[in-house]
Amino acid sequence: EIVLTQSPGTLSLSPGERATLSCRTSQSVSSSYLAWYQQKPGQAPRLLIYGASNRATGIPDRFSGSGSGTDFTLTISRLEPEDFAVYYCQHYGSSPLFTFGPGTTVDI
Amino acid sequence: QITLKESGPTLVKPTQTLTLTCTFSGFSLSTSGVGVGWIRQAPGKALEWLAVVYWNDDQRYSPSLKRRLTITKDTSKNQVVLTMTNMDPVDTTTYYCARTQWRYCSGDGCYFGFVDYWGQGALVTVSS
Numbered sequence: 413e414i415v416l417t418q419s420p421g422t423l424s425l426s427p428g429e430r431a432t433l434s435c436r437t438s439q440s441v442s443s444s445y446l447a448w449y450q451q452k453p454g455q456a457p458r459l460l461i462y463g464a465s466n467r468a469t470g471i472p473d474r475f476s477g478s479g480s481g482t483d484f485t486l487t488i489s490r491l492e493p494e495d496f497a498v499y500y501c502q503h504y505g506s507s508p509l510f511t512f513g514p515g516t517t518v519d520i
Numbered sequence: 521q522i523t524l525k526e527s528g529p530t531l532v533k534p535t536q537t538l539t540l541t542c543t544f545s546g547f548s549l550s551t552s553g554v555g556v557g558w559i560r561q562a563p564g565k566a567l568e569w570l571a572v573v574y575w576n577d578d579q580r581y582s583p584s585l586k587r588r589l590t591i592t593k594d595t596s597k598n599q600v601v602l603t604m605t606n607m608d609p610v611d612t613t614t615y616y617c618a619r620t621q622w623r624y625c626s627g628d629g630c631y632f633g634f635v636d637y638w639g640q641g642a643l644v645t646v647s648s
Contacts, residue, residue, distance in 0.1 A: 447634040449567075456616055456638035457567065462624070463631035500567055504633020508582045510557070510569035510620075 414438050414506040416513035418499075423518045431488040433516045435501030440481045445504045448477055448486045451515075452497045460499075461486065488518070496520055522546035524556070524617050526642035532607050533648050542600040542617030542639060549575055549595050555620040556593065556600040559635070562613040570615075573600060574622055607646045614641040 415438040425431055435446070443464035449457040459468040461477035464484055474489040488495055501513040528540035542556060549556060557572030571581045571591040581589050590603045600617060619637040623630055 444630060445632050449635070456618075456641050457635075458638070459634060459636050462621075462634035462636075463629065466626075466628065466631065468636065502567075502634070508569055508584070509572065509580050510559070510633065510635075512567040512569065514566045 413508070414441060414503055414511055416501055416503060416511055418501060418513040418516045420516060421514070423516060424520065425491055425518065426520065427491050427493055429491050431486075431491055431495070431518055433486040433488075433499055433518070435479075435484040435486070435513055437482045437484070437503060441503055441505075443480050443484070446477075446479070446484050447502045447504070449500045449502065450495075450497045451500065452494075457500065491518070522619065522637045524619060524637060524639035526615060526617050526639045528615075528642060528644070530643060531645050531647065534608055534646060536607050538602075538604045538607050538611070538644060540602045540604075540615055540617070540642060540644075542602070544598050544600070544617075544619065547619065549573075549593050549598070549600070551575055553622045553624065555622055557618055557620055557635075558591065558600075558602045559616045559618055560613045561616070561641075565613075570604075571602060572620060609646045612644065612646045614643050616641045 417436045419434045446464040448461040451457040465477045476487045498515045503511045524544040555572045555574040558570040573591045573593045588605045617639045618635045620635045
């Protein structure tokens with residue numbers, strides 16, 4: 413079983429600042445199987461990044477993903493007010509088939 | 521436009537069986553590589569994957585809940601149904617249905633297992 417760990421648990425920043433979120437996997441994984449989601453209160457998650465670094469349709473270019481092996485990063489270059497949310501990483505392919513991290517909250 | 525919507529009871533009693541239906545539009549579950557699954561989220565908690573059914577009728581389940589879950593698809597109705605037996609108060613949570621890509625290939629490569637569309641979620645409470 414692959415376990416995903418996200419850090420920090422909470423990131424307190426201001427609009428305009430850069431946010432760097434970490435996702436670590438308990439064993440090396442292919443970046444093709446790593447995705448990131450954003451979830452705002454009362455809403456369903458939204459796909460941001462697939463394949464570790466590919467932005468989903470309609471996602472602003474201030475969001476970027478990178479990483480390989482066991483270390484993956486989601487970067488928000490300049491925080492907008494609507495970016496304050498919870499962010500989850502997700503891996504596909506082991507058991508369980510879909511594994512989500514515990515989330516990082518980005519708040520003001 | 522792709523949409524998914526969950527429907528089912530909002531309240532079930534302990535030991536009862538929960539049946540949730542996902543009705544979707546804008547895509548077909550007979551398209552190669554497409555899957556529809558269920559993911560749940562307790563208040564203030566992380567996402568937990570439950571089950572998925574793929575275009576080829578391959579059904580996969582969370583190992584921890586496998587004995588209690590059944591997922592089926594009706595391609596002609598654009599529906600996926602999840603049943604969960606022996607409901608317990610700890611199963612009180614929001615249940616999402618979602619579309620997933622088993623494999624998506626573009627010019628840059630192939631990518632696997634991301635969830636690209638979600639329903640709005642259905643809150644189910646288990647209480648006597």
